[in-house]
Amino acid sequence: MDEKEKMVEMYKRMNEARSFEEKVSFFFARGMVHGTTHLSVGEEASGVASCMALEAYDLITSTHRGHSQVIGKGIDLNKMMAELLGKATGYCKGKGGSMHIADIKAGNLGANGVVGGGHGIAVGAALTQKLKKTGKIVLCFFGDGAANEGSFHEAVNLASIWRLPVIFFCENNFYGMSMPLSKHMNIKDIVKRAEAYGIPGYIVDGNDAVAVYRKVKEAAEYVRSGKGPVLIESKTYRWLGHSKSDANVYRTKEEIVEWKKKCPLKRFRAYLLKEEILTEEEADAIERKAKEDIEKAVEYANNSPEPPIGTLLEDVYA
Amino acid sequence: MREITYAEAIREAMSEEMRRDENVFLMGEDVGLYGGAFGVTVGMFEEFGEERVRDTPISEAVIAGAAAGAAVTGMRPVAEIMFMDFTTIAMDSLVNQAAKMRYMFGGKAKVPMVLRCPAGSGTGAAAQHSQSLEAWFCHVPGLKVVAPSTPADAKGLLKSAIRDDNPVIFVEQKLLYRKKGIVPEEEFIIPLGKADIKRKGTDVTIITYGRMAESVLSAAADMEQEGISIEVIDPRTLVPLDRETIIESVIKTGRAVVVHEAVKTGGYGGEIVSAISESEAFDYLDAPVLRIAGKDVPIPYNPELEKAAVPSVAEIKEAVRKVMNR
Numbered sequence: 018m019d020e021k022e023k024m025v026e027m028y029k030r031m032n033e034a035r036s037f038e039e040k041v042s043f044f045f046a047r048g049m050v051h052g053t054t055h056l057s058v059g060e061e062a063s064g065v066a067s068c069m070a071l072e073a074y075d076l077i078t079s080t081h082r083g084h085s086q087v088i089g090k091g092i093d094l095n096k097m098m099a100e101l102l103g104k105a106t107g108y109c110k111g112k113g114g115s116m117h118i119a120d121i122k123a124g125n126l127g128a129n130g131v132v133g134g135g136h137g138i139a140v141g142a143a144l145t146q147k148l149k150k151t152g153k154i155v156l157c158f159f160g161d162g163a164a165n166e167g168s169f170h171e172a173v174n175l176a177s178i179w180r181l182p183v184i185f186f187c188e189n190n191f192y193g194m195s196m197p198l199s200k201h202m203n204i205k206d207i208v209k210r211a212e213a214y215g216i217p218g219y220i221v222d223g224n225d226a227v228a229v230y231r232k233v234k235e236a237a238e239y240v241r242s243g244k245g246p247v248l249i250e251s252k253t254y255r256w257l258g259h260s261k262s263d264a265n266v267y268r269t270k271e272e273i274v275e276w277k278k279k280c281p282l283k284r285f286r287a288y289l290l291k292e293e294i295l296t297e298e299e300a301d302a303i304e305r306k307a308k309e310d311i312e313k314a315v316e317y318a319n320n321s322p323e324p325p326i327g328t329l330l331e332d333v334y335a
Numbered sequence: 336m337r338e339i340t341y342a343e344a345i346r347e348a349m350s351e352e353m354r355r356d357e358n359v360f361l362m363g364e365d366v367g368l369y370g371g372a373f374g375v376t377v378g379m380f381e382e383f384g385e386e387r388v389r390d391t392p393i394s395e396a397v398i399a400g401a402a403a404g405a406a407v408t409g410m411r412p413v414a415e416i417m418f419m420d421f422t423t424i425a426m427d428s429l430v431n432q433a434a435k436m437r438y439m440f441g442g443k444a445k446v447p448m449v450l451r452c453p454a455g456s457g458t459g460a461a462a463q464h465s466q467s468l469e470a471w472f473c474h475v476p477g478l479k480v481v482a483p484s485t486p487a488d489a490k491g492l493l494k495s496a497i498r499d500d501n502p503v504i505f506v507e508q509k510l511l512y513r514k515k516g517i518v519p520e521e522e523f524i525i526p527l528g529k530a531d532i533k534r535k536g537t538d539v540t541i542i543t544y545g546r547m548a549e550s551v552l553s554a555a556a557d558m559e560q561e562g563i564s565i566e567v568i569d570p571r572t573l574v575p576l577d578r579e580t581i582i583e584s585v586i587k588t589g590r591a592v593v594v595h596e597a598v599k600t601g602g603y604g605g606e607i608v609s610a611i612s613e614s615e616a617f618d619y620l621d622a623p624v625l626r627i628a629g630k631d632v633p634i635p636y637n638p639e640l641e642k643a644a645v646p647s648v649a650e651i652k653e654a655v656r657k658v659m660n661r
Contacts, residue, residue, distance in 0.1 A: 076408070110441035126407060127440055131431050137400015138432060144401055144407040148360065148386065168427070171397035178392065248348040332442030333476050335500035 024294050027226060028134045031061040031282055034085040041084070041101060041115075041292050045261045049114035050147050051103060054115040055082040059256035062226035062281035063188050065089035066256070067156060067251070070233035076124040078135030078144050078156045081116050082188070082255070084129035086158050092118075098314035110326040112332070124153075132193075133159060133166030134253060139173045143181035143246075154182040154240045156233070162193025164207050166279045173246065175280035178212040180245035186221060187250045195267040203262040225254030226285040254279075264301075285302050337520055342375045342512040344486035345451075348493035349413055351522065352603060356411060362389040363398060363415030363451075372417045372510050373453055389393035397419045399450060406448040407436060411497060418464045419454035419506065422471075422583040433502040434477030437466035444554045445500045449493070455546050455596055456645055457510045462633035467545070467640075469598035472504040473574050473606065479527060480573040482506040484548035485498055486516035488571055491525030499527060508546040532584070533594040536566035537561055539655050540584040540609050544569050547653070551594050552652040555646070563659060573603055590658040591624045597643045601627035622658040627651055 018026060019199045038058050042048040042092055057064055064085025068077060071090075079086045087097070093108075100107025108118050119127035125143055131225050139157030146153045163169060176183045187207050191198045203211075211218025217239070221232040231252060236247040254276040258265050265273070289295040295303070337349070353359045361376060361383075367390040370377030380388045395416055399621045402414040417421050417519055420465045422429065429450065435443040456465035479501050483489040489507070496503040505661050532553050543551045548569050556563035566584050570577055570645060585591045593604040604626040611624055613616065635641055 033529060078404075097630075108441065109439060109443075112441050113439045115345075117439045119436075120445050121407065121440065124405070127436065127444075131427055134344075134427060137397045137428050138404035138407065139413070140397060141401035141404020141410075142408045143408070145405045149412065166397050168400065169396035171392075172400065175394060175397050175401065179389075186337065221388055289581050334439050334479070335437060335445045335447075 021294050023069055024289060027066055027230065028285055028289060028295070028300070029303050029307065030065045030088050031226065031285065032304050033310060034061045034065055034088045035282055035330070036307045036311040037088065037094065037098070040082055040315060042257065045201060050101060053260050053262070053301060054101070055260050057085040057255060059281070060188060060190060060223065060253045060278060061085045062229055062285060063251045063253045065185055066229035067233045070230045071154070071156055071237060072229060075153050076126055077180065078126045078139040078142070078155070078157050078184055079118065079126060080126040080134070080135065080158045080160060081130055081256050082160065082207040083118060087120070087125050087128065088305060090270065091119045091123065092120060092125070092315040094310055095317040097317040098311070099308070099321045102318040104318055105324040110328065133163040133168040135159065135216040136168040136172035137161070137164070137326070139177045139183055140181060143176060143183040144179065144180055152241065154184065156184045156186050156235055158186050158188060160193070161187065161189040161191065161198050161207060162201070165193070165211065173214045173216070173248065175322050177216050178245040182240045183246040184233065184240055185246060185248045186233070187248065189252050190255045192259070192268070197267070206250060208248060208250040216246050216248060216283070218248040218311035221251045223251030224281040225278045226281060227288055235332045257289065336516045338515040339486055339518050340513055340515050340557045340575070341486045341508070342373065344490035344518050345375050345493055345507065346377070348490045349535050350379060350382065352497045353387060353495055358409065359411045359413060359498060360387040360389065361404065361413050361415070362391050364391055364393055366390060366415050370417060373509060375512065389404060391515065395424035396428055396549040399425035400432060402448040402450065403428055403433040403436070403446055403607055405504070406446045407444050410449045413449045413451060413497060415451045417453065417456045419452035419468050420463050420466050421442050422468060423452070423653045426519070427501070429472070429478070430475050430487050434475045446502045447500045448513065449496045449503045449505050451505045453509045454505045455508050455510055456634045456641055459636065461636040464539060465634035467574060467595070467629065469506050469603055470597060473502065473603055475538050476482040477502065477506070478574065479503045480506065482545045482573060483571055484508070484511070484545055487518045488525060488531065490518055490526065491523050492571060494524045495527050497520035497530055498524070500563070506545065506628060510546050525571070527572045528575035528577055529572070530535060530568055530570045532566065532580070534565065536564040536588065538564045538588055539592060540581070540588045541567060541592045541594055541651070542570065542581055544571065545596060546594050547594045550646065550648050551651055554577050554648045554655065555650070556622065558655060560654060562565060564653060565655065576610065578605070578614065581607065582614045582616045586610050586619045589619045589621040591620070592654045592658060593624065594627045594646055594651055596629050598631050599626055600631050602626070602628050604628050625654045625658060
């Protein structure tokens with residue numbers, strides 16, 4: 018894929034992420050899906066563009082708010098929707114759900130239900146790449162909340178002293194569930210912490226797909242060259258609540274409206290049109306196709322079988 | 336037959352596996368040049384180099400987490416947690432990550448890692464460096480738990496653990512590190528999930544593992560003089576547990592005592608007792624099954640208090656007499 022094709026693909030995946038989550042949100046609001054989910058609507062540029070800047074063979078660790086991330090990495094939407102609906106055809110045979118979408122072969126080492134749970138896994142995966150000299154790198158997604166977990170400190174420090182090929186990619190959406198960043202840490206920019214580990218750190222506008230793409234691309238080159246990890250802080254915002262049961266009492270409607278004006282999809286579309294990478298018609302077609310593909314995924318998931326009860330005890334051990 | 340120590344046996348197992356398979360590597364605090372807090376890895380840094388014998392910072396969460404990440408991407412890490420007590424800091428990596436990845440990803444992950452955990456009391460290190468926490472890990476589906484009592488078992492089981500495709504918690508006994516035992520010079524492995532009858536007997540079955548096996552065998556030898564014949568079974572692996580060997584023995588003897596160093600409440604002994612009472616062996620019991628275990632206290636510093644906190648040979652004998660006199 019050349020750069021232009023990548024941009025088009027990126028726009029496609031961002032639309033898929035948006036449509037996927039709008040559909041999931043609809044299901045949850047009506048109680049049509051069991052369990053819970055954490056939506057990343059508003060954060061699509063961050064999740065998708067960062068993955069698109071990697072090589073297809075690179076690896077990621079994803080988070081509980083990971084739909085945009087794993088769609089960005091490249092995923093079969095049918096199998097993903099099936100997993101959310103708990104079906105046997107899902108990525109995890111219906112045993113993982115929204116918080117555990119994984120596709121090890123394709124380099125997605127798994128979303129994680131534990132805040133900060135992916136830090137160590139990413140570092141270990143990066144160690145494998147270094148020991149086996151594969152030339153692959155690992156991008157570790159986490160949020161502003163996870164930056165306060167002890168695992169963050171241990172993992173970044175270890176990756177730094179061992180010069181492991183990891184990009185620590187912080188999606189700072191300014192809230193750890195209900196607690197605003199201004200209250201949960203005493204610094205404005207998480208990237209400041211990079212200095213404490215002796216690694217480079219960069220801030221990027223997480224709602225600007227092109228900026229995210231370029232910054233991760235640059236970081237990937239650095240990391241791949243064996244110089245050690247990089248911390249990127251991608252400032253973005255989730256439009257919806259933390260999870261399905263969130264009434265948004267901790268933030269104002271005005272704040273949400275302000276951020277909606279910075280919609281990453283609209284912004285990227287404007288860029289693609291201005292740069293004449295897409296025409297209005299082509300952009301419309303991509304958006305329409307994304308919605309259709311999500312409908313198809315829903316149909317696939319609905320028509321898929323439930324996992325047989327007999328599979329309950331399978332796959333605990335290898 | 337040659338004799339080597341428990342620590343040497345563990346070192347041999349790791350060295351042989353590292354020579355056999357380049358994906359095996361070590362990581363942990365001071366495991367490199369220093370040779371490990373208990374000297375288990377002495378000389379390995381020199382043979383295998385710093386890439387494969389990796390000193391880590393004092394960061395237990397990421398030692399276990401990185402082991403899981405390396406394992407799921409194709410390596411076979413053997414990580415050391417300096418004292419089993421410090422697995423508390425690594426718990427998320429072990430319980431929520433390593434143990435769950437395979438199941439929650441629908442069987443598409445393999446996590447072939449070993450976490451070596453020096454455990455147990457008797458070193459005067461008090462409450463935070465002396466615990467036997469194996470029961471916690473037995474309570475987590477997805478983990479295997481191994482607790483060898485002899486140098487030969489330690490070697491054969493560790494080699495199996497390294498070759499196993501699952502996360503294995505390998506409970507080593509600090510007080511056994513310097514104890515010698517016969518270990519064959521030729522290569523051998525001991526499969527996980529297979530108990531060993533450490534002594535044949537007909538009157539009472541004692542099920543024990545780890546450091547207590549020595550005390551139980553000593554009690555059994557003494558009681559032979561009193562005319563009581565004790566069969567000693569060491570399951571060696573707690574998960575998976577070889578229930579058959581235990582049940583068969585109890586059917587034969589009709590009496591059972593379970594002995595471990597870990598505290599009694601919530602200890603693995605309860606699981607072994609249940610395995611007996613849920614089986615056909617229940618119908619053959621002539622006495623209640625007793626548990627002789629550590630007292631429900633943190634391990635104290637004073638040497639006499641410390642000794643009193645874990646089962647003694649005298650207590651084991653008393654329990655045997657109790658089940659015999661019913």
